[in-house]
Amino acid sequence: MPELPEVETTLRGIAPALTGQRIQRLLVRDRRLRQPVSNETEALLPGQRILHLHRRAKYLLLTLEEGAVLIHLGMSGSLRLTPVITDYRKHDHIDLLLESGLSLRLHDPRRFGLFQWIPTPVTSHPLLANLGPEPLSEACDGDYLYRVARKRHLAVKNLIMDSRVLVGVGNIYANEALFLSGIHPAQAAGSISQARYQRLAIAIKQVLSAAIEQGGTTLRDFLREDGHPGYFAQSLHVYNRADKPCHQCATPIEVLRIGQRSSFYCPVCQSETTPDCLPGARTGMSEP
DNA sequence: CACAAGACCTGGCAGC
DNA sequence: TGCTGCCAGGTCTTGT
Structure with missing residues (x-):
């Protein structure tokens, strides 16, 4: 189950393969997540470069040249890197194809996850604006x-x-x-x-x-x-x-x-x- | 305002 | 064997 440590581990695992990469294509097989994957998301991602990745709470944020991708794994989601987008399993809802040929794939049986483009500054987004401090930060004592x-x-x-x-x-x-x-x-x-x-x-x-x-x-x-x-x-x-x-x-x-x-x-x-x-x-x- | 409960969704498992 | 029903997880929304 993706708790904070698993999200952090996922971030560390995927960051090297994603940082600096240009997004070639976004393939949405099923847009029905916690929020439906927006048309904006599909329209704005291709062609953009991923500048960097970070985590806030259990959200992963991919900062793009314009805006960012907000990803949440919900209760059953997972991300992995795959070289072949044609070989997919049930519940592999989204593929984010990179110029390297690798694809970031979201797998989420219960579909409580989230995959959405949001504008910057991300901190003013409703889902992120009211979050408390990080538990591992000095602010939590x-x-x-x-x-x-x-x-x-x-x-x-x-x-x-x-x-x-x-x-x-x-x-x-x-x-x-x-x-x-x-x-x-x-x-x-x-x-x-x-x-x-x-x-x-x-x-x-x-x-x-x-x-x-x-x-x-x-x-x-x-x-x-x-x-x-x-x-x-x-x-x-x-x-x-x-x-x-x-x-x-x-x-x-x-x-x-x-x-x-x-x-x-x-x-x-x-x-x-x-x-x-x-x-x-x-x-x-x-x-x- | 504070808090509780409901909703969302599916796979896995216990019990019949 | 197959069916029913419950439970797990996170978080937003609705109700008290």
Whole structure:
């Protein structure tokens, strides 16, 4: 599943093949994505040079001579480079053919992804204008989280998954970061101490960084098949581990619905009475 | 304004 | 074996 680390890994993987390349042709086999691929997109891409690529939240941005291409992988999307555009599979919706002969191909079974030309400056685009800070940036720290959580009553898990507050933290990493910082996912955001938010900020960075490092696995995958589950699963402490023993205290992991999403937690390590110092003993990634 | 729930879509899987 | 129904994921939209 494309979470931030996978998007970052994808970016690093495709950037060398795309940077500086001129787009020869855009082939749209199925325009029905989260937003239909616009006529503008089809008209404006061919002939333009890709100046550079970067990531914002889970969006990939290809900066062109005029405007940019905004790509999102949704829940099931993947990008890969292919030398042959005639050999395509089901759900290979888009091919962006480059002058090198390689093609950037979007594969997305559930079609929640996005592939759209947008004008510059991209930061004023509605989809990008209201995004919170990057979790790996200095702007994301305990003081910031504590500040935005003041007087908020929603579950802390929902707070850190709100893209206006913080981008890139999906369900898996929200669960993991809350475990590492000893916070119950349903606890009201405004009731959590500043010290605990310091731990949470560190845990978010830690879990995302670790996953990006393991992205090497994904990197190899996305050039061939779409790299599916399992690649980071070995490192997960709570996600998808209902009834299995907590890596820290052996208590069975519990599951709860918060904001329509499965939330996994250890009832002992993640309770309001868990002292701030207890999970601190964790080295981060105790081996399963 | 804050928050919750719904919608979108398909593949995979459990249960019959 | 095939059918039904549920679930997963991210984020925008709608409802309370």
